[in-house]
Every structure is written in structure tokens, then in C-alpha cells.
Amino acid sequence: DTAVSQTPKYLVTQMGNDKSIKCEQNLGHDTMYWYKQDSKKFLKIMFSYNNKELIINETVPNRFSPKSPDKAHLNLHINSLELGDSAVYFCASSQIPGPNYGYTFGSGTRLTVV
């Protein structure tokens, strides 16, 4: 069983479209995250949710809206897609913060906006 699963793995879409990326974790973790990895390979946190509550919002454009229907799911909806949104998006989860064993990441969704 995949611990943190994202769908789709690849997403190619035109500018101006609206798209969603889904994430599910079966680890029983309380906290989930979205990270963005740009073309220069830098990983940056976008959002963090704890038990369905938004904890971190790292000055991400309003076009990005995370939604957490329950603590096992954190979806990312993107409106009016722009060329600069092309990147690999990673979902991750962890137990409540503390010096524990770390975070578990999904395998990523490669978004290409044309």
C-alpha cells in the first residue's frame, strides 16, 4: 500500500484552465502539506493542514486553494493556470510536530501548463 498517494502523476493543461490534484495518506497522520518543486529543483512549502485546519499558507497566490475534507485527504485546486505554475507538486504528511521520524512524501504530480 502506498503511504502517500497523489493523482494524477502527470497533468498537461492549457493556460487559463482550472485543475485539481488529489492527495491521500493512509498513515493516520494528523498533518498534511503541499510542496512545490520548480525547474531549479528547489522545494518550497505551500500549505500545511492539521486535522483539516489550515496552519501554514506561504504567500501562495489566491488561485491556489487547498481543501481538506478529512485528515487523510488534502487536495489542491488551481484556478486560471499560468505558465509559471508548471512544476512538480509534492504532497506530504507527518504526525503532530515534534522530534519524530520525519515526513512522508508522495511521488509527485508533474504539472505542465502550455
Added chain:
Amino acid sequence: DAKTTQPPSMDCAEGRAANLPCNHSTISGNEYVYWYRQIHSQGPQYIIHGLKNNETNEMASLIITEDRKSSTLILPHATLRDTAVYYCIVRVMTTDSWGKLQFGAGTQVVVTP
């Protein structure tokens, strides 16, 4: 969170130990050192973390200097599957630090046969 400095790349022969250095001279007393790696086209993978003492698990060993200003990740017997970008991260671990792992550029490690 404190910044870290890592060499951009290093090579290692298969079967030999790989020693990956990391400088974190501005680390605070309550900041932990974390290591992650990212194999091509995969998500980052947790390796190990520590505060002051040296740590070892099934994947690697972490050696932290006494002044905590630098650390070394040791892969005892590198295999081809260890080829990846390795990230050294320092961050505060409190109940208020909700997971802001700040990734730098990391070290690209290439293990050669």
C-alpha cells in the same frame, strides 16, 4: 530556521562509505539537523535526524560536531540506488513548528560502479 551549506556534488564508488558534509554555523540550541534525499523523479525521503548526539539507523549515521556548527551524513556502503540529491536541513522542532522544512540546493551524490 538556520541556513545550511552543502557541496553541490560529489562522487562515490560503489561499496565505499559516502561522507556528506553540511555546515550550519548559525544553528540555534533548539534546532535539529535533518537529512532527506530525493532520488530522481521521486518524492523526498527521510533519512535521519539529530540534535546533539550522533545517531545511527538502518540507512545512515549522522555525526554532529560538538559545537553543532557542522555535521556529516555517512552512508556506510554506498550502492547505485543511493544516487540522489541529499538535503541537510536544520529547523526548530516544537509543537508550534508545523512542518516548515526549508530545502536548500542539496548535494547531488553519484555512486559509480
